[in-house]
Amino acid sequence: MPNKLVNVFDVLIVGGGIIGMLTARHLHSEGYRVAIIEKSNLGGEATLAAGGILSALNPWKQSAAAQYLIDEGRQNFFSLVEDLKQETNINSEFIQSGMLVLDVDEKQAAQEWARQNNEVVEILARQSLLEHEVNISPIFKEALYLPNIAQIRPSKLIDALQQSLQNNKIDVFENTTVNELLIETNKVTGTATQNGNLYAEKVIVCGGAWTKNLFQENSDIDIAPVRGQMLLYKLPNKILSHIILKDKSYLIPRQDGHILCGSTVEHVGFENTITQAARLTLQNIAHELVPSIAKIKPIKQWSGLRPGTQRDVPYICKHPQISGLYINSGHYRHGIIMSIASARIMTALISNSLNTSHIATYS
Numbered sequence: 001m002p003n004k005l006v007n008v009f010d011v012l013i014v015g016g017g018i019i020g021m022l023t024a025r026h027l028h029s030e031g032y033r034v035a036i037i038e039k040s041n042l043g044g045e046a047t048l049a050a051g052g053i054l055s056a057l058n059p060w061k062q063s064a065a066a067q068y069l070i071d072e073g074r075q076n077f078f079s080l081v082e083d084l085k086q087e088t089n090i091n092s093e094f095i096q097s098g099m100l101v102l103d104v105d106e107k108q109a110a111q112e113w114a115r116q117n118n119e120v121v122e123i124l125a126r127q128s129l130l131e132h133e134v135n136i137s138p139i140f141k142e143a144l145y146l147p148n149i150a151q152i153r154p155s156k157l158i159d160a161l162q163q164s165l166q167n168n169k170i171d172v173f174e175n176t177t178v179n180e181l182l183i184e185t186n187k188v189t190g191t192a193t194q195n196g197n198l199y200a201e202k203v204i205v206c207g208g209a210w211t212k213n214l215f216q217e218n219s220d221i222d223i224a225p226v227r228g229q230m231l232l233y234k235l236p237n238k239i240l241s242h243i244i245l246k247d248k249s250y251l252i253p254r255q256d257g258h259i260l261c262g263s264t265v266e267h268v269g270f271e272n273t274i275t276q277a278a279r280l281t282l283q284n285i286a287h288e289l290v291p292s293i294a295k296i297k298p299i300k301q302w303s304g305l306r307p308g309t310q311r312d313v314p315y316i317c318k319h320p321q322i323s324g325l326y327i328n329s330g331h332y333r334h335g336i337i338m339s340i341a342s343a344r345i346m347t348a349l350i351s352n353s354l355n356t357s358h359i360a361t362y363s
Ligand SMILES: Cc1cc2nc3c(=O)[nH]c(=O)nc-3n(C[C@H](O)[C@H](O)[C@H](O)COP(=O)(O)OP(=O)(O)OC[C@H]3O[C@@H](n4cnc5c(N)ncnc54)[C@H](O)[C@@H]3O)c2cc1C
Pocket: 014, 015, 016, 017, 018, 019, 020, 037, 038, 039, 040, 041, 042, 043, 044, 045, 046, 047, 048, 049, 050, 051, 052, 053, 054, 055, 176, 177, 178, 179, 206, 207, 208, 209, 210, 211, 214, 227, 228, 229, 230, 262, 263, 303, 304, 305, 306, 307, 328, 329, 330, 331, 332, 333, 334, 335, 336, 337, 338
């Protein structure tokens, strides 16, 4: 029987980034009474800062377990965006822009990955590269072309998900910080917030970079903030069509002429601020890839804290000691593309229908 009391839920989700929002939506569709508790605004942290590339940066370097999560995202993101568009009238701008990878020393690994996974990687010589991107720097004589890679626009996806949660009457407590988890004899009973307690038999921590703060200091959960900064350009004409990637830095062209340049990887704790040094680094990257950008001033710079981990996969699992407590976090650089699989796997875990190999892989 679903709970009817106002502060009692079947499942409480701590953190309303993409992982928390999609997990809530998935659980709701399975009949659970869910609430999200978010310390600031839905999607306002790492999710809003993201580029929205629907791929690993170098897919051939991922473990099989990471690739599994990424593949599920690639297969299902278009439908998610279409469903949300139908439901909310908000378009999250799924575009299959393709990705040009300029790290041609990875050619062999990329081709092997393509062969094994039935993917497409074309090797473009200079002339062909120019036919794809006329403005690319003359220093690049060759590129790997992945035509099937797509992107979405995170700010739009957040708006659409927020609207969907509202349409489905899923409870959301914004500007509400979970100060601690309520635990009685090794069983979670809810959360304590500055506005009072909320209760549930199950609590999922989707706290992104802040996840570890809710666990004891000696907990061996390996999640720590890794700052990423981005620059945004607005060009009068569309000068780029594909995502361009080199050494894990990238340019992402949007439909309306905006171009994003990202991103730094900085271990500076919870300092979520922009810096002049990062601005210069990113400007140099943009100019190196597409020299004509040098004439344009960036219109915006921002930063976000990724939920970094040394592991090759996120935690999508039960807490090993505390009954009813779950973690869906640690997606580091791939939280957008891994979000669909993470939400599905967590829902299966909550309803005890997850197969045992998955339980072991993402614990
Ligand atoms: C610059 C940058 C570029 C990126 N580009 C891409 C990309 O192109 N593709 C891709 O797949 N991924 C990308 N990522 C990674 C992706 O953004 C993250 O992996 C993903 O957003 C993580 O989602 P999340 O919901 O776990 O975290 P978040 O979006 O950070 O959400 C966690 C939420 O939990 C809340 N919270 C934490 N603790 C508490 C508490 N105690 N009480 C209440 N609320 C709490 C926070 O306020 C936050 O809103 C990028 C990240 C950055 C920073």
